[in-house]
Amino acid sequence: MIVPSSKKLRNGLGVDRNVQAIVDLERKALDERAHINRFTDIASKMAARPAFIVTHLVVFAGWMILNTTRFAFDRNPFNLLNLIFAFEAIVLTSILLNAQTEVRRIWERRAHLDLQVNILAEQELTAILGLLNQIGDRLGIESTSDPELEQLSKDTDVRKIATAIEKKLDE
Numbered sequence: 001m002i003v004p005s006s007k008k009l010r011n012g013l014g015v016d017r018n019v020q021a022i023v024d025l026e027r028k029a030l031d032e033r034a035h036i037n038r039f040t041d042i043a044s045k046m047a048a049r050p051a052f053i054v055t056h057l058v059v060f061a062g063w064m065i066l067n068t069t070r071f072a073f074d075r076n077p078f079n080l081l082n083l084i085f086a087f088e089a090i091v092l093t094s095i096l097l098n099a100q101t102e103v104r105r106i107w108e109r110r111a112h113l114d115l116q117v118n119i120l121a122e123q124e125l126t127a128i129l130g131l132l133n134q135i136g137d138r139l140g141i142e143s144t145s146d147p148e149l150e151q152l153s154k155d156t157d158v159r160k161i162a163t164a165i166e167k168k169l170d171e
Contacts, residue, residue: 029106037102044099047092060085122156129153 033041046052063081067074074080130153136143143149 029109033102036098040095040098040102043092043095047095119158126153126155 060081063074064078066072067076067078067081129149133143133153
């Protein structure tokens, strides 16, 4: 078995493979989005721009100024303007809540992926420690009786850790 050097993994093969895997996952997630989520992304981006805010300020100021002249069609207290503003606020709030829900879903999926990778890394490290102990035994190297090292050489029970965390958080 040929093992690539760690420098090659860091600089080429491993990084490129990992970057491509992440790009593929992101593209798949973007492609699988519902039409409403695509719409809310566009609307959220538009609403977050300074031009959107400035346009609203200009329109509202123009509306109020126009309605204090002889061409008024919505006199003070600007009931029609309030209705339009309330409707727009409802629509924008719904759009932003939908976008926020989508972002939360993506972050939860990424957190699950991170957890899975971390668990696999822990299992690999436990296996490596076990192999090192076996190599040491075969070479006749005496190992010191370190309780922490012995604990690290054992499999980690993820459920036990999760339960302990929940108990501590509930206290």
